[in-house]
Amino acid sequence: MPLDALDTTGLTVRHGDVLAVDDLDLRIGRGETVALLGPNGAGKSTTVSAVLGLLRPAAGSVRVLGRAPADAVRAGCVGAMLQHGGLPGEARVGEVLHLVRRSYADPWPLGDLVATAGIGGLLGRDVDALSGGQRQRVLLALALAGQPPLLLLDEPTSAMDVEGRRAFWTTMRDLAARGTTVVFATHHLEEADAVADRVVVMAGGRVVADGPSAGLRSAVAGRTVRFSAPDGVTFDRVPGVTGASRLGGTVALATADVEATLRGLLADGVPLDDLEVRGASLEDAVLALVGGGR
Amino acid sequence: MSPLFVFQLRRVARNRQFLFFTVLLPALFTVFFTRVFAGTAGGAGPERAAATMVSMMAYGAVGAALGATVRLSFDRASGWLRQLRVTPVPQTSVVAVDVAVGMLLTLPPLVVVALTGRFLNGVHLAPGQWAGLIGVLWLGSAVFVALGLLLGWALEEKAAGGAIGIVGTVLAALGGLWVPVELFPGGLRAMAHGLPSYWYAETGRAAAAGELPPVLAVGALVGFTAVFAALAVLVARRRPLTAVAG
Numbered sequence: 001m002p003l004d005a006l007d008t009t010g011l012t013v014r015h016g017d018v019l020a021v022d023d024l025d026l027r028i029g030r031g032e033t034v035a036l037l038g039p040n041g042a043g044k045s046t047t048v049s050a051v052l053g054l055l056r057p058a059a060g061s062v063r064v065l066g067r068a069p070a071d072a073v074r075a076g077c078v079g080a081m082l083q084h085g086g087l088p089g090e091a092r093v094g095e096v097l098h099l100v101r102r103s104y105a106d107p108w109p110l111g112d113l114v115a116t117a118g119i120g121g122l123l124g125r126d127v128d129a130l131s132g133g134q135r136q137r138v139l140l141a142l143a144l145a146g147q148p149p150l151l152l153l154d155e156p157t158s159a160m161d162v163e164g165r166r167a168f169w170t171t172m173r174d175l176a177a178r179g180t181t182v183v184f185a186t187h188h189l190e191e192a193d194a195v196a197d198r199v200v201v202m203a204g205g206r207v208v209a210d211g212p213s214a215g216l217r218s219a220v221a222g223r224t225v226r227f228s229a230p231d232g233v234t235f236d237r238v239p240g241v242t243g244a245s246r247l248g249g250t251v252a253l254a255t256a257d258v259e260a261t262l263r264g265l266l267a268d269g270v271p272l273d274d275l276e277v278r279g280a281s282l283e284d285a286v287l288a289l290v291g292g293g294r
Numbered sequence: 295m296s297p298l299f300v301f302q303l304r305r306v307a308r309n310r311q312f313l314f315f316t317v318l319l320p321a322l323f324t325v326f327f328t329r330v331f332a333g334t335a336g337g338a339g340p341e342r343a344a345a346t347m348v349s350m351m352a353y354g355a356v357g358a359a360l361g362a363t364v365r366l367s368f369d370r371a372s373g374w375l376r377q378l379r380v381t382p383v384p385q386t387s388v389v390a391v392d393v394a395v396g397m398l399l400t401l402p403p404l405v406v407v408a409l410t411g412r413f414l415n416g417v418h419l420a421p422g423q424w425a426g427l428i429g430v431l432w433l434g435s436a437v438f439v440a441l442g443l444l445l446g447w448a449l450e451e452k453a454a455g456g457a458i459g460i461v462g463t464v465l466a467a468l469g470g471l472w473v474p475v476e477l478f479p480g481g482l483r484a485m486a487h488g489l490p491s492y493w494y495a496e497t498g499r500a501a502a503a504g505e506l507p508p509v510l511a512v513g514a515l516v517g518f519t520a521v522f523a524a525l526a527v528l529v530a531r532r533r534p535l536t537a538v539a540g
Contacts, residue, residue: 073381086372090306090309095304098297099301146381
């Protein structure tokens with residue numbers, strides 16, 4: 001029977017009085033590419049930390065490829081990029097990489113690892129002289145050093161520029177194609193959408209939605225139309241509108257059909273001062289998903 | 295040798311400031327203080343030169359032991375220890391290697407200052423006395439390795455960096471490593487007896503005289519080491535090395 005890459009049962013983690021992860025059941029099969037999506041404070045990083053054995057859960061269990069987290073790490077089953085991980089000062093990149101590779105029984109061949117992580121030319125560099133993006137790539141090389149079957153990435157692209165991000169996710173897709181299970185935490189909807197074949201949306205330490213990324217996309221397909229309007233006018237009956245709210249002199253209409261809504265407004269002769277149309281934000285999506293689940 | 299040990303040693307060796315303060319400065323002080331005392335009324339007899347050398351060996355070793363081990367705090371602050379924790383490198387060896395590196399790095403100041411005393415200041419000891427002196431001060435430096443680990447574990451990066459300078463200076467000045475305790479007024483002399491650095495130098499002075507270290511001094515050093523190590527373990531239990539802040 002093939003073991004799940006990751007299996008949490010009733011995982012509960014507290015930071016002092018705050019319930020960071022609340023009774024989380026999550027199973028991730030081998031070879032899946034999964035995004036943990038959610039706003040800050042949703043419990044994504046805490047979940048990743050618990051899976052790596054960096055903190056002790058208040059309740060519940062975690063199995064990583066059938067092992068306890070610490071055992072899985074020691075056996076070289078997991079590679080990780082941590083949000084608060086770092087590199088040592090007064091060392092060269094090559095020395096750090098050598099040290100970490102040596103700790104694995106079956107390390108990734110150096111030349112190929114350097115090429116995959118995109119750190120060619122950096123091996124002789126002082127760690128203290130690296131840019132933010134270079135640092136992240138070195139941390140990626142450390143995560144990949146043991147050719148781990150499971151890769152856990154916590155906000156891996158936060159220090160990267162647009163080009164760096166694109167290259168990074170291309171690498172991740174290649175790894176996934178080779179059978180590596182990739183689990184990453186992000187608050188960028190686009191990243192989850194572009195890379196993951198499954199998206200787990202978290203909020204308040206719980207899973208609020210879990211499914212293929214296409215499903216998430218349709219759930220948040222709605223857009224918001226904003227404009228200035230005098231008090232006392234209501235827009236509930238405009239075509240396409242699924243909800244209306246007002247903040248001061250600005251009206252925000254959630255709509256499933258932007259075109260119909262705008263046509264309706266224009267037909268009614270509404271002056272559309274300060275008109276703005278934008279896609280649903282992640283917060284909107286999470287709210288929509290929470291609402292839809294009830 | 296473990297790859298982590300080699301890695302850590304190379305990092306410290308790359309730090310020129312560390313080498314200056316722990317090796318070069320005590321050696322320069324050895325020459326300087328001996329010349330100063332040569333100008334005073336009592337002159338600088340061979341005994342005075344030997345005592346200065348022993349004090350400076352102790353001073354260098356204290357600085358090296360503290361400076362090498364407090365780096366734990368820096369490695370925690372950078373997130374490196376957290377990163378290392380998600381590799382197969384066992385957590386216990388991280389601490390063990392830092393202890394080993396701390397112990398090893400007390401040797402260069404001991405040896406360099408001893409050579410300075412021998413060849414620049416004309417200190418003459420029997421081969422057994424030289425070996426005993428270096429051996430006793432090397433073993434005794436465990437107390438400062440334990441203290442450095444405690445400080446590195448307990449304090450944030452910046453506080454730890456500052457604390458090492460202050461603690462090192464207090465241990466040296468009030469422990470009688472710069473100015474002999476015999477020249478201290480009564481109150482300060484009593485205070486010196488409450489510092490591990492005083493007893494540490496005592497064991498060195500005895501060894502240089504070809505005697506066994508006094509039981510009281512050895513007992514004090516063992517006691518201080520046990521207390522520092524126990525406190526370090528207590529702090530470590532409350533605050534894992536992988537914690538980033540707070």
